[in-house]
Structures are given as C-alpha cells and as structure tokens.
Amino acid sequence: MADTGQPLAEVFGHLTTDHTEKADRYRSHRLCPFNNKVPNCTKDKAKDPLGVCSIYHENHPVITCPIRFREDWIITDDAASFFFQEDTTWSSLTEVRLNDLHGKSAGNIDIVLVAYDNNGKVNDFGALEIQAVYISGNVRAPFEYFMKDPRGRASMDWSKEPNFPRPDYLSSSRKRLAPQLLFKGGILHSWKKKIAVALNKSFFATLPHLKKVSKSDADIAWLIYDLQLTKGKGKEPGRYCLKKVDEIFTEFEPSLVSITTASPGKVEDFINLLQEKLDEQLETPPVNKTIERPF
Secondary structure (H helix, E strand, O other): OOOOOOOEEEEOOEEOOOOOHHHHHHHHHOEOOOOOOOOEOOOOOOOOOOOEEEEEEOOEEEEOOHHHHHHHHHHHHHHHHHHOOOOOOEEEEEEEEEEOOOOOEEEEEEEEEEEEOOOOOEEEEEEEEEEOOEEEOOOHHHHHHHHHOOOOOOOOOOOOOOOOOEEEHHHHHHHHHHHHHHHHHHHHHHOOOOEEEEEEHHHHOOOOOOOOOOHHHOOEEEEEEEEEEEOOOOOOOOEEEEEEEEEEEEOHHHHHHHHHOOOOOOHHHHHHHHHHHHHHHHHOOOOOOOOOOOO
C-alpha cells in the first residue's frame, strides 16, 4: 500500500476501498464479521460504535480491536494446541470473571478453553488473553468523516489533521499487558494453568527480550499474528486475513520480570536534571514580604 495518509485500514471488517454490496451492508448496518457477542459492532459505544478494526502504521495494518482476533476462531485452535493433548475434547468460553481469594475480581479472562470428558465434566482449562493495541491521537474523527461519504473518502488524506491516530505500543504493554500478567496471570500461574497471549506482530516486536524455552516447559505461549492482504476475485478488492506468523514459548516469572521492569537510563542524566532544577530554584529565591499593619 502506498502512503496516502489514510489512517483507517479496516472499517466494520472491510477495506475502506471495498464498495461491494457486502461491504456497504456491513457499514450501513454496523455489523461485525469477527464473532462479536452480538452481530453488531459494539466497540466504544453500542449505539454509536467505533467500527475501526485496524489502522495503518508505516503502511501496514495494526489491529486495534480485540474482537478482530476472533476471525474464524483460529486463535482458539492455536491456543488449544498449547494447552491440551491432540485428542482432547474442548470448548471455549468468553469473558469469564476471575476472582482472588477474597472474592474480588482480578478481571475477566478473554477466552477460557475448557477440556472435558465424555460425561461433560471439566478436567482441565487454559486462559487465552487477547492484546490489541491502544491508539494515541483521535481515530473517531477520521472514522466519522469517512462514514459520511465512504465512496468519496475511501482514500482520503488525513495526514495534515491534528491528532493523527497511531499505535501506542508503550501504553499497550504498560497499561494493559503488564497488569494482565501480574494479576490474572499470577492467579493462573499459582494454579499451574497455562496462558496464551494473542497479539499483533508489530506489538510483539516492541516488547523486551523474552527468554525462550521449549513448548513442553512453557507456562506462556505468545501467539503472534499479522494481517495479510489476499487478492479478490475479478474486480472485487481483496481483504485482510488473520494469519499466525510465529509462536514463542516462555516461562511465566522471567516473562513478567522482563515486561514489568523498565530499562533504566543513566543516573548521571537524572542527577543533571536535578542540578538544573536546583539551580533554577536558587537563582530565583522566593520573596518574603512583611505586611505592616494588617488590620
């Protein structure tokens, strides 16, 4: 894709340049093609959903909606191959609340894969967490602008507008991924249950180095996906399809330490900053005035 300044990659599951009858229908009815809990998109607001599945960054799509990872449920197949033996019978449950010892919620697990026997009795489970990317800037403004005229604004140039939307990988790891591993992951690890994390290739590339182990020794499977453009038939435009491009296996505690530990800068730089602020304070001391006859 050429760098046209169009920030929106997929809107309601379709390219902005897709004007087929199906794409028009999904946009007009605000539908989600990626197995949302209801047929419609519910991102941000149920009545006025922000139907942006992915945005462009450096000419490549980045997934910004966690529901986007549910395409054809390939993430559950990939997670199951890590959690269970090949002949295991299993099913998946979405948005399962996880409580701590005191009954307080540690958050919802995105997807729990449940293994069961011939009588339907649960005998094992694993947790699948989906990590989409936060956005810095404003994505609703270009979305609403596009939706007013999808055909005329399919290749719009939004680059000169304020608050151009971009992926915020740092916030995604510090505000979302790290707390998920710390609280929910900590409980699951204490139960000796495995965790799979589905995330975008570009997001994983920004994480600190994670020490790899064999699949059999791993507590966490990092399932790494990318959106790959497929060609359409005839005059129909192509579409992006979710593809697993890699999987990394790690132990829980070393991964948690790597992700939650900041890379320290030089202490000398911080001392210099303190010196500058102290110098400014000493150069402009406060003026103490005495008020004569206050009454």
